[in-house]
Amino acid sequence: MAKPLGFEKPLGMRDILPDSLAKQRHLERALRHCIDRWGYEEISTPSLEYYDTVGAASATLTDRMFRLLDKQGHTVVLRPDMTTPIARVVSSLYKDVPLPIRLFYQANVFRAQEKEAGRNAEFFQTGIELIGDASEDADAEAIALAVFCLRAAGVETFRIAIGHVDFVDGLLEEEIADEELRSQFRNFLYERDFVGYRQLLATLDMSDDARNRLEALLRLRGDKGKIAEARELTVNGKARRAVETIASLWDALEAYGVTEDLLLDFNLISNLNYYTGVVFEGYAADLGSPLLGGGRYDHLLAQFGRPAPATGFAIKMDRLLQVTPAMKGQPTTRVLLCYTVERRREALAEAQLLREDGLIVVTRLIGNEDELSDSEKAGYAKVICLTKQEE
Amino acid sequence: MVFSDRSQKLTIAMPKGRIFEEAVHFLQQAGLQVTAELQDSRKLVIPVENAQLEFILAKPTDVPTYVEYGVADVGVVGKDVLLEEERDVYELLDLQIGYCRMMVAGMPDWKQTDAPRVATKYPKIASRYFREQGQQVEVIKLNGSVELAPMIGLADRIVDIVSTGRTLKENGLVELEHICEITTRLIANRASYRMKSEAVDDIAQKFLEVIPSSK
Structure with a gap:
């Protein structure tokens, strides 16, 4: 690789010039103001963490992390997310603080990039974690707060898609015995390759009824009505419990009055092997990529020695900047x-x-x-x- | 539906190239308003009046890029391009047009060499395939006339798409290994798939009705 020229920055790194930063700070204040009112307390953690602790527990793949050596020869990482450091704090410094714990952050995180434009290696997030509450109402709180945050930031048109990892898993388990095969199906969903999913389905020797059920999974995206359709696809067990969770989650979200900005998507898979229940992703008009992501991660805290259910979300500030109106108010003279x-x-x-x-x-x-x-x-x-x- | 008042105008990226005419014909069959402009025009962006539709004419390899970044909501593109570009998009439907095969080809007297070289327009597909076969090969990226490479000794084999096999035959090459089948796909942007779900579903349904093997 050619020696960097004076004006160049490492791949995916960005300067934020005064006008954009002023707007970002303004948005951060608006979000902070909103999140504060829900009883979340702000926390800050180090930029560097050990690879063996936070790095290993993080949902981010190792090859996407910036890894370096500290003076003692330990491998350290630039934090790839804020959820994992917060899990570490809740299990150590905060171990005697009773659950549930509500924390939020406004911080930069780092993920090494291979490709070009639009993929930052350092990005700012505002996010919340609600730790120690396994109820649907905790999931509803996270989703409703996400809606209120986007409204507070002035995003005009957005939708949050909601799914449940157990629905996909459970439905696959009901119809397919072989775990290897199930994981191929999950992977097609994760890669959003519905054609591959259907082609694999066509090669299997199964009843038309079973085949239709697995095919119908691809169409389970829409409003409340999809809950009844999802129920019809599954007899009992895991997938059925997931549908019932979504149903009572939806009731709670109706109570919050936010359902018109929501979309059910039963084949949504955000991150393989990390989320354990309800998952969600937020999108805005005229923005090609998700604006926020979140969900339930009940296994993370146990890795730090304090098993506890948890849910949360993070908003990507650079994307939020692209879909929010120019700042209002009189500029100071x-x-x-x-x-x-x-x-x-x-x-x-x-x-x-x-x-x-x-x-x-x-x-x-x-x-x-x-x-x-x-x-x-x-x-x-x-x-x-x-x-x-x-x- | 609660979202009906929101704008659901759909931008479709179309590939200018091998599958263009077949794709346009497909759109017509599906009942989309395809103006004459789309077929013979130098314009790159073509709005369709009163139809909440707009076409972008793009180089096939750029179609997934436009869709990934969301400047097009959906796109029509060959699986060969999708396999090579590895873009983060929804692959919704196999349109079952633009059929061809991804092949390894070479001279009839081809023999394994110490340092095998493969010329191709699809370096990622070629590398992945040979790796899966347990072979280490050097891949040379070419942008066209790949059949030339074995004839002039640039490479001993090629990886390319083959439809009738005529070009291979005319250049004295034979098909050696079959990598995969290629057809044309409907792809969608991650956000459009949610934000414009009704419009995306609508077009997918129209397409589904004219796909030969679907009922």
């Missing part, structure tokens, strides 16, 4: 205050008075007024000059 050295004391005191009045004041030492070019004055609503007084 900017004043340029120029002074000659004789009037410095007076000028700086005046500047401070104006700042206390709420103005933005930039000061600049000049020799005489002619030094100021028009382009220098352009960014200011007002230019004040305190120069040497003529005798």
Whole structure:
């Protein structure tokens, strides 16, 4: 690879220039304001974690992590997500704090990229974790809070798709005995390859009825009505329990009054082998990729020695920036205050008075007024000059 | 349905190339308003009046890219391109048109060499295939006229799509191994699949009704 040129950054790394950052901070404040009201407390954790602890427990694949060595020779990783460090804290520093625990974060996470544009290697997330509550109402709380967050951020048109990992698993188990084969089907769903799924299905020797049930899974996407359709596909056991969970989750979400922004999607698979129950993904109009993702992960905490059910979600701030309107509100007036050295004391005191009045004041030492070019004055609503007084 | 008031205009990416005419014919059969403009025009973006539809004409290898990034909601593209590009998109339907085979081909007197070389327009497919066969080969990426490579000694075999086999025969090559069958697919963007689920389902249903083997 060619030696980097002065202006280049590592693959997937981005600068955030003042205008975008101002908007990002504004959005972060709006989200924080919303999340605060639901009783979540903000937490911050280190950027670096041990590979053997957080790295190994994370849902992110090892080859997507930035790995390096610390001075002691341990492999450390730039945190690939915030959920895993939070699980570590809840199981250690917070081990005596009674469950349920509600935490939120606004932080950057890192995932190494191989491909080009649109895939950041460092990105900012705002997210929540609700740890220690296994009920459907905890799932509903996470989803409803996600809806309220997107509304608070000003996203006009969005949908959150909801699924349950046990529905897919359970339905496959009812019809197919061979685990290897089931995992092939799951993989087709994970890769969103419905053609491959149908082709594999066509090669199996099974009853038409069973085949139709597995085929129908691909069409189980829509509103509340899909719950009844899902029920008809499964007799009992795992898949049936998943449908009932979704049904009571939907009732809870109706109670929150958020169902018009929701979509049921029974074949949604977000992350293989990580989520353990309800999963969801949020999308916005005119944005090609998901805006947020979340779900139930009941096995993670046990890896840190404090088994507990948990759910949560993370919003991707760079994507949120793309789908939220420009910031409203009056921009603060900017004043340029120029002074000659004789009037410095007076000028700086005046500047401070104006700042206390709420103005933005930039000061600049000049020799005489002619030094100021028009382009220098352009960014200011007002230019004040305190120069040497003529005798 | 609660979302009916929302905009469901659909942008369809169409591949300008091998399967274009067959694909356009397919759209017509499915009852989509395909204007003459689509067939003979140098325009790259073609809106369809009163139909909530818009076509983007793209190079076939770019169709999955447009769909992945969401500038097109759905796309029509060959499985060969999907296997090579590995884009994150929904593969919804096999349209069963544009049929061909992905093959390994070579001269009739081909023999295993110490450092086998394979020329192809599909380096990822070729590498993956030979790896699965337990063979280490050097893959040379070419952009066209791949059949030339064995004739002039650039490579000892090629990986390419074959439909009638005529081009191979005319260049004195024979099919050696069959990698997979290729047909044309309907793909959809991850977000459009949810945000415009009604429009996507609608077009998928129309397509399904004209796919030969589906009832």
